Amino acid sequence: MEAKYDFERKYREQILLCSRCGFCQAVCPVYGATLRPGLNARGKMLLLKEVMDGRIDLSDELIETLFQCTTCASCTHNCPSGVPVPEIIKAARKDMVAIGSCHPAFKGMNEVLKKHTNIYAEDEAEDFGRQKKPAAKYVFFAGCVGLYRENDATEAALAVLDKLNVDYTLIEEVCCAGVLEDVGFALNDALVQTNIDRILATGAEAVITGCPYCARTLNNKMQYAPLRAKGVIIMHIAQFLKDYDLGVHTDKKVTYHDPCDLGRHCGIYEEPRQTIRKLAPNFVELAHHHADALCCGAGGGVRGAYAKNSIDMARRRLKEVEEIGAEVVLTECNSCVHNLGNAKLRKQKFTICTTTQFIHDLMEETD
Amino acid sequence: MIDERIKQDLIQIVGQQNYTDNLIDMVSYSYDASEHRARPSCAVWVENTAQVSEVMKLANREKIPVTPRGAGTGLSGLSVPAHAGIVMDLTRMNRILELRIEDRLAVVQPGLIYADLEKALAPHGFFFPPDPSSGKVCTMGGTVGTNAGGVKGAKYGTTRDYVLGLEVVLADGRVMRTGGKTIKNVSGYDLTRLMVASEGTLGIVTEIALKINPKPTVTTTAMATFNDLEDAGRAVAEVMRSGILPSVLEILGRETILAINQNTDLNLPEVEALLLAETDGYTKEETDFQMDKVAEVFRRNNPGMVKLAASQGEAADLWKARKSAYAVLARIKTHFVLEDVTVPIGKVPALLKGIQAIAKKHDIQIATFGHAGDGNLHPQILYDGYDPEQVKKMEAASDELFKLAISLEGTLTGEHGIGLSKAAYMTLEHDAVSLDMMRTIKRAFDPNNILNPGKMALDAA
Numbered sequence: 001m002e003a004k005y006d007f008e009r010k011y012r013e014q015i016l017l018c019s020r021c022g023f024c025q026a027v028c029p030v031y032g033a034t035l036r037p038g039l040n041a042r043g044k045m046l047l048l049k050e051v052m053d054g055r056i057d058l059s060d061e062l063i064e065t066l067f068q069c070t071t072c073a074s075c076t077h078n079c080p081s082g083v084p085v086p087e088i089i090k091a092a093r094k095d096m097v098a099i100g101s102c103h104p105a106f107k108g109m110n111e112v113l114k115k116h117t118n119i120y121a122e123d124e125a126e127d128f129g130r131q132k133k134p135a136a137k138y139v140f141f142a143g144c145v146g147l148y149r150e151n152d153a154t155e156a157a158l159a160v161l162d163k164l165n166v167d168y169t170l171i172e173e174v175c176c177a178g179v180l181e182d183v184g185f186a187l188n189d190a191l192v193q194t195n196i197d198r199i200l201a202t203g204a205e206a207v208i209t210g211c212p213y214c215a216r217t218l219n220n221k222m223q224y225a226p227l228r229a230k231g232v233i234i235m236h237i238a239q240f241l242k243d244y245d246l247g248v249h250t251d252k253k254v255t256y257h258d259p260c261d262l263g264r265h266c267g268i269y270e271e272p273r274q275t276i277r278k279l280a281p282n283f284v285e286l287a288h289h290h291a292d293a294l295c296c297g298a299g300g301g302v303r304g305a306y307a308k309n310s311i312d313m314a315r316r317r318l319k320e321v322e323e324i325g326a327e328v329v330l331t332e333c334n335s336c337v338h339n340l341g342n343a344k345l346r347k348q349k350f351t352i353c354t355t356t357q358f359i360h361d362l363m364e365e366t367d
Numbered sequence: 368m369i370d371e372r373i374k375q376d377l378i379q380i381v382g383q384q385n386y387t388d389n390l391i392d393m394v395s396y397s398y399d400a401s402e403h404r405a406r407p408s409c410a411v412w413v414e415n416t417a418q419v420s421e422v423m424k425l426a427n428r429e430k431i432p433v434t435p436r437g438a439g440t441g442l443s444g445l446s447v448p449a450h451a452g453i454v455m456d457l458t459r460m461n462r463i464l465e466l467r468i469e470d471r472l473a474v475v476q477p478g479l480i481y482a483d484l485e486k487a488l489a490p491h492g493f494f495f496p497p498d499p500s501s502g503k504v505c506t507m508g509g510t511v512g513t514n515a516g517g518v519k520g521a522k523y524g525t526t527r528d529y530v531l532g533l534e535v536v537l538a539d540g541r542v543m544r545t546g547g548k549t550i551k552n553v554s555g556y557d558l559t560r561l562m563v564a565s566e567g568t569l570g571i572v573t574e575i576a577l578k579i580n581p582k583p584t585v586t587t588t589a590m591a592t593f594n595d596l597e598d599a600g601r602a603v604a605e606v607m608r609s610g611i612l613p614s615v616l617e618i619l620g621r622e623t624i625l626a627i628n629q630n631t632d633l634n635l636p637e638v639e640a641l642l643l644a645e646t647d648g649y650t651k652e653e654t655d656f657q658m659d660k661v662a663e664v665f666r667r668n669n670p671g672m673v674k675l676a677a678s679q680g681e682a683a684d685l686w687k688a689r690k691s692a693y694a695v696l697a698r699i700k701t702h703f704v705l706e707d708v709t710v711p712i713g714k715v716p717a718l719l720k721g722i723q724a725i726a727k728k729h730d731i732q733i734a735t736f737g738h739a740g741d742g743n744l745h746p747q748i749l750y751d752g753y754d755p756e757q758v759k760k761m762e763a764a765s766d767e768l769f770k771l772a773i774s775l776e777g778t779l780t781g782e783h784g785i786g787l788s789k790a791a792y793m794t795l796e797h798d799a800v801s802l803d804m805m806r807t808i809k810r811a812f813d814p815n816n817i818l819n820p821g822k823m824a825l826d827a828a
Contacts, residue, residue, distance in 0.1 A: 016701040020400045021693075022440045026482070026504040035412070035458050036392065037439060043395035050394055061390040080694035 178217030477508025600716025
């Protein structure tokens with residue numbers, strides 16, 4: 001039988017490998033927050049299998065589960081059969097969009113990026129009081145969240161780079177557009193080209209970003225290949241800072257939240273810890289860490305589309321912070337900071353910030 | 368489709384947010400980890416015994432099937448709603464109600480995840496031994512419903528050996544308490560044991576009182592390879608006679624070893640059988656003493672090699688082979704059936720040989736591993752479910768496998784349950800009188816046959 005949808009053409013064998021063991025239920029953040037197996041990775045694979053078998057068809061009825069996946073990849077990491085669930089979900093979302101079944105939040109996101117340069121449809125980009133240099137060794141790429149929501153984190157990162165005398169510049173950056181592919185649309189070529197041109201114009205040898213998602217997009221997406229072909233290296237600021245002697249110290253009990261985009265998706269676990277351990281000897285791991293880290297609930301467009309469940313996922317993560325009595329939670333993703341911050345209860349007295357923000361604040365204290 | 372009036376009644380009981388007939392939920396509740404599939408009409412997420420009771424009263428009055436469900440990890444179709452109706456999801460009743468270490472007692476709700484119980488017991492140095500391999504996700508209700516076991520069966524038994532008492536909602540909504548909270552109890556009929564492994568056909572368990580054990584702190588691990596199945600089988604039998612009871616004694620058959628080698632870098636010796644043993648206790652002297660005896664037995668039975676793990680790291684490496692078996696085999700074909708036939712320990716070699724012969728005869732891949740220490744093997748039949756020829760072969764092979772197990776004084780199922788998968792084979796194992804008694808009991812508990820109907824061949828006249 002001829003496959004009706006692209007997701008089947010691409011992933012039929014992988015979907016059939018799902019043996020329905022249900023082990024993903026132990027780790028799926030959406031299931032954890034809702035205890036609803038229809039939203040678990042297995043539930044999603046079962047639906048797609050029934051579509052392939054012709055028992056049901058893609059329709060609006062499937063929006064709630066197919067568009068409610070943070071693409072954190074915990075399921076894949078724990079899957080005995082190795083089913084690449086996030087990739088399958090992204091492919092199915094494209095088919096959903098093609099038939100006109102899409103969550104309105106994602107449709108809106110695509111529309112916004114046709115008219116604006118960022119996902120928040122903001123017109124005024126923060127310049128952080130810094131002149132854009134015509135040429136520099138590094139480009140600092142802040143990402144939409146870093147530019148328009150977690151500005152303090154970006155300001156702090158830039159101040160740390162200044163302090164370390166790094167030759168960098170900001171550019172008139174636009175959204176990396178990676179998220180569009182995650183929610184059923186195609187990367188916006190105009191945005192991609194703008195970023196490529198502006199980065200290359202500086203002659204920079206590397207892009208440093210505060211956003212692990214932007215790092216993934218620039219590093220892995222085919223559309224950004226021209227950047228890489230010119231030898232431009234893309235790295236996350238955690239990778240950049242790991243070898244510096246930052247000369248700061250804290251006695252506070254510090255823990256680290258692995259962002260899915262940096263950890264499970266890029267395999268970067270140790271660089272942030274290397275930096276944190278140097279400045280915070282009183283470092284403790286959360287109950288779930290490294291590849292087992294719980295998702296903050298923000299990814300895959302879930303924060304925008306299913307805010308309540310997204311916050312519930314973040315709360316589960318923050319409960320783990322409470323359990324170990326940490327005073328500071330560090331992470332390497334503005335989006336995680338944003339969602340965890342929104343979920344924090346008044347009684348939870350710990351600080352949530354990026355590692356660079358924390359380094360910056362310690363530097364200020366030292367000065 | 369559910370009748371609108373009944374839908375409203377259900378919503379009245381559980382609340383709008385705890386009722387669903389959405390397609391995404393109905394599809395997900397159509398399955399467990401077996402090959403079976405049947406779509407329910409609706410599902411409810413129950414939060415307490417009173418709600419369970421009210422739902423049952425309604426279902427009994429209206430004669431609507433109710434299929435209780437935990438994590439849905441069963442391998443025999445136990446929680447697949449064969450006759451449609453209502454799926455009752457108990458995973459939100461997931462609290463530990465009492466933990467009384469001095470009484471060796473834990474009282475839990477059915478939706479509690481096995482791993483969460485383990486986590487709560489660990490700081491006290493205690494554990495709940497059955498250790499099913501789905502432990503990080505399966506629920507205690509499902510554990511009771513199937514009488515789940517695991518790798519520690521030989522020394523520590525199965526769930527049945529630890530259930531002291533239950534709260535059960537009957538088909539008509541009445542709430543029954545069985546057993547109690549004491550280690551010993553011979554008061555009246557043992558309704559607790561009747562409920563364990565009853566697969567949700569007699570009542571809905573809403574509270575479980577469990578006996579817990581102190582957890583041994585030290586283990587020793589060893590591996591032995593055998594080029595002849597007979598030798599491996601004799602080694603297992605001799606270990607059992609030696610006076611030492613290993614905490615784990617597992618076997619991997621040739622097909623499984625080959626599959627592991629093709630898919631990992633473990634480089635196992637490609638022999639007929641590989642045995643893995645673990646002894647447990649509280650001092651290294653104690654566990655090493657036991658393991659020395661086990662290794663001695665291995666050496667007497669023509670092993671290819673015997674390897675004792677010198678460190679925890681080495682032990683973990685040895686276990687990797689056993690632990691990777693399921694994952695490796697799950698990736699080979701699009702479909703598989705994971706059986707759990709069990710025979711007296713002395714007949715393990717005969718079972719292994721028989722399985723090889725069945726695979727050859729039907730030209731189908733069967734990889735075997737399992738719990739040699741309690742005679743419970745897992746032949747995993749691998750096939751392509753979209754190829755009618757292969758489906759036929761799989762069915763014929765299963766059929767012969769069950770007959771073989773019974774002919775060896777064994778049972779159809781050691782730990783997964785009858786469910787839908789083995790319902791047709793009940794008469795193979797149980798005589799007409801015992802089946803008649805089972806059906807009489809079922810009718811006494813559930814005259815309208817609304818509790819998980821279609822399972823265990825109980826509906827048959």
